[in-house]
Amino acid sequence: SAVISQKPSRDICQRGTSLTIQCQVDSQVTMMFWYRQQPGQSLTLIATANQGSEATYESGFVIDKFPISRPNLTFSTLTVSNMSPEDSSIYLCSVAGYANYGYTFGSGTRLTVV
Amino acid sequence: DAKTTQPTSMDCAEGRAANLPCNHSTISGNEYVYWYRQIHSQGPQYIIHGLKNNETNEMASLIITEDRKSSTLILPHATLRDTAVYYCIVRPYSGGSNYKLTFGKGTLLTVNP
Numbered sequence: 001s002a003v004i005s006q007k008p009s010r011d012i013c014q015r016g017t018s019l020t021i022q023c024q025v026d027s028q029v030t031m032m033f034w035y036r037q038q039p040g041q042s043l044t045l046i047a048t049a050n051q052g053s054e055a056t057y058e059s060g061f062v063i064d065k066f067p068i069s070r071p072n073l074t075f076s077t078l079t080v081s082n083m084s085p086e087d088s089s090i091y092l093c094s095v096a097g098y099a100n101y102g103y104t105f106g107s108g109t110r111l112t113v114v
Numbered sequence: 115d116a117k118t119t120q121p122t123s124m125d126c127a128e129g130r131a132a133n134l135p136c137n138h139s140t141i142s143g144n145e146y147v148y149w150y151r152q153i154h155s156q157g158p159q160y161i162i163h164g165l166k167n168n169e170t171n172e173m174a175s176l177i178i179t180e181d182r183k184s185s186t187l188i189l190p191h192a193t194l195r196d197t198a199v200y201y202c203i204v205r206p207y208s209g210g211s212n213y214k215l216t217f218g219k220g221t222l223l224t225v226n227p
Binding site for chain 2: 004035105
């Protein structure tokens with residue numbers, strides 16, 4: 001299965017600022033997925049990122065707030081813009097496994113906005 | 115996607131089998147059952163998946179009923195490190211690598227000494 005390196009692992013940010021989260025995969029993948037996990041909650045998909053095209057956002061998430069880049073088949077970034085305390089969550093990236101086997105997840109970025 | 119229903123929480127004694135149920139009564143013929151778990155402060159981890167036959171790997175066994183409306187994940191000898199939230203997810207197999215996963219609330223399994 002793919003190995004994902006996600007950075008940073010955690011950060012504390014001031015409200016009104018932005019944070020960019022990086023996700024590096026050790027193999028080429030078509031799609032990368034970004035999730036948010038609010039405190040005590042399950043994972044919610046933010047968007048799906050395909051190399052060479054704009055990301056597809058789920059209901060309730062918009063590009064201005066969560067811009068995503070996908071410059072090549074092994075890398076993606078998610079930016080959390082103009083942060084507020086409500087953005088305090090764990091953000092995770094994910095890629096699909098080979099032949100529909102399990103998806104692999106990064107270790108997550110724990111974001112606290114103060 | 116078919117919805118899944120899981121108990122909110124379960125307890126299990128260390129060394130005993132943990133049996134985690136999942137109801138997916140609206141599952142379609144082309145949908146697989148996947149199980150993931152999330153240990154505290156980590157990303158979810160793939161455990162096993164199946165279509166209609168029982169499956170076993172080094173981590174667990176998956177038992178799917180004949181009508182495919184429910185399944186059970188079995189951890190044969192639970193350890194303290196198996197304490198985690200377990201997610202049962204149904205998704206079409208044909209979606210390939212482009213298909214997103216939709217997570218429910220899962221079951222918090224607590225393995226007690």
